Amino acid sequence: MSRLDNSHLILLFFQVALFMMISISAGALARKLGQPKVIGELIGGVVVGSLIAQANVSSSYDMLHSLAKLTPEINGLLQIGMLLFMFIAGLEVNMEHVSRKLRPAVYSSLFGMLLPFALGLAAVFLLPMMKGANVHVDDWTYGSFIGIALSISALPVILKILMDLNLIHTEEGTVILSSATISDLICWTVFSCLISSLGVGGSLVGLLVIVLKYVGFPALLLFIGSGKLSFRRTAQKGPAKRSKQLFETIILIILLISGIAEWLGIHPFFAVFILGVAMRKRLEGTATQSVIQRFSIDFFAPLYFISVGFKVNFFQHFNLLLCVIVIAIACIGKIAGAGIGARIGGMSAKSSAAVGMGMNARGAVEIIIATVALELKVIDEAMFVAIVLMAIFTSIIAGVSLKWLLGADGADKRAMPLSEPKRSKNASFETHPAIEEL
Template identity: 40%
Template sequence: MNHTQLHTLFVQISLMLAVACLFGYVMKRLGQPVVLGEIIGGILLGPTVFGAVFPDIHAGLFPADKTIATGIDTLLKVGMMFFMFAAGLEVNLSHFRNGKWPIIFTSLFGGVLPFALGFGMVFLFPSLWGQAAPPTDNLLLALFMGTALAISALPIIARILMEMNLLGSRVGMTIMTSAMINDLVGWVLFAFLLRNFGRETVGGNVFTALALVLGYALLILAIGRWLLRPILKSGWLFKNWPGGVLTFIALLIMLAAVGAEHIGIHAIFGAFLVGMALSQGHDPEQEKTINAIIQPFALNFFAPLYFVSVGLKANFSSQFDGPLCLLIFALACVGKIIGAGLGAKLGGMSWREAAAVGVGLNCRGAVEIILASVALEYHLIDQRIFVALVLMAFLTTLLSSALLKPLLNKGRQFS
C-alpha cells in the first residue's frame, strides 16, 4: 500500500468514525440504541445520499481501489470478531436454572414460528426473490431466511435491560436466556449453511456438517471450562500483567477464528464461542475486568466502523424493494412477538409480561446485520435482500426500544 492509498484509507476511517460519533450521539440523546445512529450515518455518507448528491466528491473519498478495500475489509473483519466476542460475554447459561419453563416455551415458540415463516416465504412468494434463489439454492435460501427471522440482538437487548436495571428480573432473565438459546441455534444453522453453500446437494451433508459445527462448539466450551477457566480463576494474569489480559483474549479469538475457518464456517462463530466460554462460571470481579478491557475497545471503535460500513455497502435507493422489505419486516414482527409472547404465556407469565418478552425478543439489531453481511459476502443473498434485512433490523430495534421501556416500566412488579 503506497502513501496515497494509506492517506485515503485513514481519511475513510476518520470519516466513518466522525459520522458514527455524531449520529450515535444524536440517537443516544433521543433514547435510542447508538447502533441505529451509526447505520444512519453510514447511509448518509454512502451512495444512497452523499454519493447521489455529490458523486464526484464521493468517488474521490471512496475510490474503487482493491488495495484500500482489502485494508478496510480486514479491519472490519477483525472488528466483527471482537464485537461477537463481546456478544458472547453476555451469554450466561446459569440463567436457565431459574424460571426454566418460561424460558423453554419462549425460546421454542419464539424460534420455531419466525423460522417457519421465514422458511415458508421463500417458497410461497418465489417472484420476490428473483435471481437470488436459483433452483439448487432454494432450500439454503429458505433455511437462511428462517434463521435470519429467528435470531434476536442479544447485546442491544442486554443494554436496554441494563439501562432499566431489569436484567436480573424474571422478564429480563427470560428475554436474555431465550435470546441466547435462539441465537446459539441460529448461528449453528448459519454455520451449517455456509459449509453447504455452493454444493449441488444438501441432504447428504446435513448430519456430518451439523455434527462438525456442534462438535467444534462443544470443543471450545470444553476448553473454556477445563483450561481457560482455571487460568482465569488463578488470578495470575490479572495481578501480574493486567494489560496482558487483552493480549491473551485476542490470541484466543484468533485461534478460535482459525479453527472455525479451517472447518468451513465463518471466523465470527469462533469468536462468539470464545466469549460464551469465558462468560461461564469465573469470578465476578474478573468478569467485570474482562468486560472493562474488551467491551469499550470492541463497542466504541470496531463496532462503529463496522455499522457505518453497512450503510456504505448498500445503496438503499437503487436496491430498495418495497414489497420484499414489507414482507420481511411484517413476518419478522409477527413471528417473534406472537411466537415468543405465546411461549411466555404458556410458561406461566401474565399477558403484560408475555407482551414485554415478545417485544424484547423482536429486537434484531447488530446481530442481524452481521448475519446479513456475512451472507452477502458469501453471495447467499443479493443486495436487495441485504437492504431488506438491514431495514428490518433497524425498524425492529427501534420498535423494541420504543415499546419495551413503557411495558417494563408499567410492570415493575415483574421483578
C-alpha cells in the first residue's frame, strides 16, 4: 500500500473514532437533558467541526485540520449508511395510521405542506438575502427547494416524541403520525423530482420523462416489496440460516436498487425510502429488521449527523437574521398550516394546535435534504447552516410544546377507543427500540 493510501486509511480510522466519541458523549448529554440523541449528535458535530476548522494551529498539526475535512472514503461510508437509514425510515411508514383518522390527517398534511412551501417560495422573491450570491439556479427552482425544505416533517423524531409523552394511542397522536406519513411521501417525491429536473432545463420531454420515472420506478419497487419476490427457499431452512440469508438478500436489493436509481437519474435515498415502505409488512417483526435498524441507527446514523457539522464552518457562515427568518417561516407555516388543516378536518381547537406543534419537528429528515441540496450547490453554506439550526430548534420545541398542550400525564384517558386490529410482533403504533434512540 502506498504512503498516500496509508495516510488516507489512517485518517478514515481517526475520523470514525472521533465521530463515535462525539456520538457517545453528546448523545448521552442530550438524553440526560430529555432530548433525542440525534439532537446531541448534531450539536456536537457542529461545535467540534467548527472549532477544529477555526483552530489556528501550526503546520505540525495538519492531521487536526485533516480531521475536519470529509474525505471521499468517509463520504462513501456515510452514503452506504444513509441508504440503510432511509430504508429503515421507509419501514416506519405505516399506512394503517392514515386510515384511522383520514379526514384530519389529509387536511393537516396538505395544509402543513402548502403553507410553509408558499411562505418559503414568497420569501425567496421578497427577501433578497434568502438567496446567496453563490447559488446558480433560477429563483423558481431555488424557491421550490426552500419551500420543500420548510414543508417536510421528520417521522422518526415525531415517533420518538409521541412515545416519550405516551401520546401514541391518542387522537392527536394518530393524526400527527398519519400526517407525517403523507407529508414524507409527498415531499420526498417532489424533492427528488426537483433534483432530477436540474439537468433538463425547461424541456417538456425531459420533464415528462422525469414524471414517468418517478411514477414507474416507485411502482416497480412497490411491486417488488409487496410480496411478489418470494423468499420460500430461505423459509425452508432453520431460523438462523433463514435470518442470515434474508439479511444478505435485503442488503443486496438495497445496493442494486440504489445503483439502478442513480443510473436512471433518481436519487438513491428516495428509491430506498420507497423500497422500505413497500417491504414493511415483509420484514415487520423479523430479526433482519432488528439487525438493519441496530446497524444503521447505532453506527451509521450518528456518523452521518455528526458529519453535518464538518461540511461547513458554522461559526463562519452563521447569519443571525437569516436563521431567524428561516426558523420563523418554518414554525409559523407548519404549526398554522397543520393546525388549520386539522381544524377543518373536524378536530377541536386544542387538538388542532397539538397537531400543528407535533408536525413542526424536522430533525434528521430535514438534515438529509439540506445536505443533498448543498452538495448539488442548490443552496449556499449560510442557508445550509440556517436549515440545520431550524431542524434542531423545531425538534426541541415540538416535544416541549406538546407536553405543555397535552401533558404526558393522563394521555391514556384520551386514548382513542379503537378496535384492536390484527397485530404482528410490532403493534401498528409501535416502533422498534432502535428508533426510540433517535
